[in-house]
Amino acid sequence: MRLFRIPSVVQSYFHQYVWRIQEKTPSIYLTFDDGPNPLASTYVLEVLKEQNVKATFFCVGDNIRKFPTIIELIKTSHHAFGNHTQNHLKGWNTSTQSYLDNVVKCDQSFEKLGIRTKVFRPPYGRITKQQGKSLLAESFKIIMWDILTYDYDKNISIEPCLTKIIDKSRNGSIVVFHDSEKALPQLKQLLVPYIIAMKAKGFQFKVIV
Ligand SMILES: [Zn+2]
Incomplete structure (x- = not known):
């Protein structure tokens, strides 16, 4: 069974992390992980421009290094950035020091392009408790998510998935998509109808800063 919304018991247990940002007016926070990627990020940027919405890109430092021009495009389109480590590390398998070093490396990859961000996913x-604690002490905001779209899973059935993510989305939902080549075929079917449906329900789209 796929869990499209992270259960509230999990969200409240890890309350030091951000799962949802509730606003006075119904708002959705679109996020794109694992880029930049020439094909996928370019597609996402086109859609966001067409739909006139802003989003937050959680970038992998090594991809920033490989594709700086895509970062420039995201920046000039006034979207927001977040740190997603230099090498996409799995916190549970990594010592706290190596994990923090990898976050700093991603920071430096951003800084080379004149970008600073204190949001981290x-x-x-x-992420281990200790890694989380250390990042919070370095004044990072740790951004999790309320809604997982499963765009990275080529085995999802698009229509039921779309219905689920639209139904489960609520005021303040942070929604995870991926600007990666693996997710692109699914993303192409999910992203536009999702945005259109949420707009029709009266939601605005905001960035995480
Ligand atoms: Zn990722």
Whole structure:
């Protein structure tokens, strides 16, 4: 069974992390992980421009290094950025020091392009208590998610998945998509109808800063 919304018991247990940002007016926070990627990020940017919405890109430092021009495009389109480690590390398998060093490396990859961000998303959502504590002490905001779209899974059935993510989305939902080549075929079927449906329900789209 796929869990499209992270259960509230999990969200409240890890209350030091951000799962949802409730606003006075119904708002959705679109996020794109694992880029930049020439094909996928370019597609996402086109859609966001067409739909006139802003989003937050949680970038992998090594991809920033490979594709700086895509970062420039995201920046000039006034979207927001977040740190997603330099090498997409799984926190549970990594010592706290190596994990923090990898976050700093991603920071430096951003800084080379004149970008600073204090929002962080752990790859796979896996981060140890100690790693989390250390990042919070460095004044990072740790951004998890309320809604998982499963765009990275080529075995999803698009229509039921779309219905689920639209139904489960609520005021303040942070929604995870991926600007990666693996997710692109699914993303192409999910993203536009999702945005259109949420707009029709009266939601606005905001960035995480
Ligand atoms: Zn990731």
